[in-house]
Amino acid sequence: MTMLRMDHVVIPVSDLDAALRFYRDVVGLELMEVNGERTLATLRAGDQLVKLETPDRQGLVAARAVPGSADLCFESSDDPQSTVARCRACGVDVIDGPVRKRGARGAMTSVYVRDPDGSLVEIAHY
Numbered sequence: 001m002t003m004l005r006m007d008h009v010v011i012p013v014s015d016l017d018a019a020l021r022f023y024r025d026v027v028g029l030e031l032m033e034v035n036g037e038r039t040l041a042t043l044r045a046g047d048q049l050v051k052l053e054t055p056d057r058q059g060l061v062a063a064r065a066v067p068g069s070a071d072l073c074f075e076s077s078d079d080p081q082s083t084v085a086r087c088r089a090c091g092v093d094v095i096d097g098p099v100r101k102r103g104a105r106g107a108m109t110s111v112y113v114r115d116p117d118g119s120l121v122e123i124a125h126y
Helices: 016-026 080-089
Strands: 008-012 030-034 040-045 048-053 071-075 096-103 106-114 120-125
Touching: 016 030, 016 040, 016 048, 080 096, 080 106, 080 120
Parallel strands: 008 048, 071 120
Antiparallel strands: 030 040, 040 048, 096 106, 106 120
16 A cells, blocks of 8 residues: 555644634635534645544544644745744744754744644644
């Protein structure tokens, strides 16, 4: 079996509206849809999807989805200083960065923030 890429990731959230504001308005993901029960929202990050899921969603879900337990890294085309400025303008505290490190494609500079549930969100710049 050969994996090609990640298709989507599901982030457990306690408040769908707060999470949507963060991932759409701060991180810059494109909202694709919200289900009728408002327990799942799908956003686009390039050619991957990010799904925000509330604890009351029914169906095939993770065994122990805990809001605030995610650790994610998004790649941005903006420069790190613009990312810091955007986060601060949206009232989001930058908890670290810009810092140099290595990612999947080599050297990068990252800025770290937390989403409304406390999940660690890294915004990387190659």
